[in-house]
Amino acid sequence: MDLDRLWDLIRRANEAVESFVHRTPLVSSLSISRLSGNSVYLKLENLQKTGAFKVRGAFFKIYSELDRCRRYGVVAASSGNHAQGVAYSASELGVRATIVMPETTPPYKVNATRSYGAEVVLHGSVYDEAYERAIEIVSSTGAAFVHPFDDPYVIAGQGTIGVEIASSVRDVDVVLVPVGGGGLVSGIGVAIKRVLGSRVRVVAVEPRNSPKLYEALRCGGPVQVQVRPSIADGVVTKSVGELTYKVMSEVVDDVVLVSEDSIARAMFLLMERAKLVVEGAGAL
Known part of the structure; x- marks a missing residue:
């Protein structure tokens, strides 16, 4: 780039x-x-x-595509800080958020993500499986995907x-x-x-x-x-x-x-x- x-x-x-x-x-x-x-x-x-710092990137991503995000929502895959960063940012910007987390994610992380108003989908045993499910949701809904880093x-x-x-x-x-x-x-x-x-x-x-x-x-x-x-x-x-x-x-x-x-x-x-x-x- x-x-x-x-x-x-x-x-x-x-x-x-x-x-x-x-x-x-x-x-x-x-x-x-x-x-x-x-x-x-x-x-x-x-x-x-x-x-955590993750909220900075999550906020700017959603903010930069706000019209699309408010219309179709956002989706992310994460078992940790990125999940909460996306959930919180989406809530503050009036955007629906769906976070796909592995079924092995500790309950306190799941509850923290839900506390910011996001819908949490538990899928798979590892991140890669949660990521695949997130991409499926994006494909079927038109939601914006918030990648954790790339x-x-x-x-x-x-x-x-x-x-x-x-x-x-x-x-x-x-x-x-x-x-x-x-x-x-x-x-x-x-x-x-x-x-x-x-x-x-x-x-x-x-x-x-x-x-x-x-x-x-x-x-x-x-x-x-x-x-x-x-x-x-x-x-x-x-x-x-x-x-x-x-x-x-x-x-x-x-x-x-x-x-x-x-x-x-x-x-x-x-x-x-x-x-x-x-x-x-x-x-x-």
């Missing part, structure tokens, strides 16, 4: 989401700074509406985090971003490079148990990887997206693979020293 067009979408998204999402704090951490020997700042998207509007919505970082701290050397399907690091990477320049290194971080971006860059394109269970389950996917790979190959400077033990220790460190309770994917 043309990065100029994506940057234009990010700027549009930044205006669109301004009054809808929280501009989450970017706080310095003295403890982590001392441990690392660098000045470390934490972007607290765990304090975002619905508890969509320019979703990427642009997530990229507003990069705009906020760049406007808060100008003297940035490295930005570390967790990577699942790649929507978050794609959007942040484009925004950071455009505002602060190419001197700033964007580093993608993923579990060693799910090295989809590492393998994609090594092989020259998205590949299916064998994944193992991870405490950072929110970023465990078999592959990065086709669109996100193209963007990441231009804006990501390095990939770091993290062990399960290191993720767990990071979660404990954030709880003990920063008083933050975060999921494994957020601790990457």
Whole structure:
């Protein structure tokens, strides 16, 4: 995808989401700074509406196709934060939402999604089966599908985090971003490079148990990887997206693979020293 067009979408998204999402704090951490020997700042998207950054991309996608969405509704497939982000955004914009979730989804996640007014369809035992059912619903109803990462509007919505970082701290050397399907690091990477320049290194971080971006860059394109269970389950996917790979190959400077033990220790460190309770994917 043309990065100029994506940057234009990010700027549009930044205006669109301004009054809808929280501009989450970017706080310095003295403890982590001392441990690392660098000045470390934490972007607290765990304090975002619905508890995760996903609401940014979901909102901008629905907002950008609002006439169609209000007429036919929206559909998404997810077992976690994306489901709640779509459900909440749709509710705020007056749009019907249908979320297909695997039958194995924990009840509290199903209930949280329903609490935002979405219709929840439980189908299949894994995400791929839920995704197939979601596409069937889209085909039969004409609803808009809100992809969790491989969509320019979703990427642009997530990229507003990069705009906020760049406007808060100008003297940035490295930005570390967790990577699942790649929507978050794609959007942040484009925004950071455009505002602060190419001197700033964007580093993608993923579990060693799910090295989809590492393998994609090594092989020259998205590949299916064998994944193992991870405490950072929110970023465990078999592959990065086709669109996100193209963007990441231009804006990501390095990939770091993290062990399960290191993720767990990071979660404990954030709880003990920063008083933050975060999921494994957020601790990457």
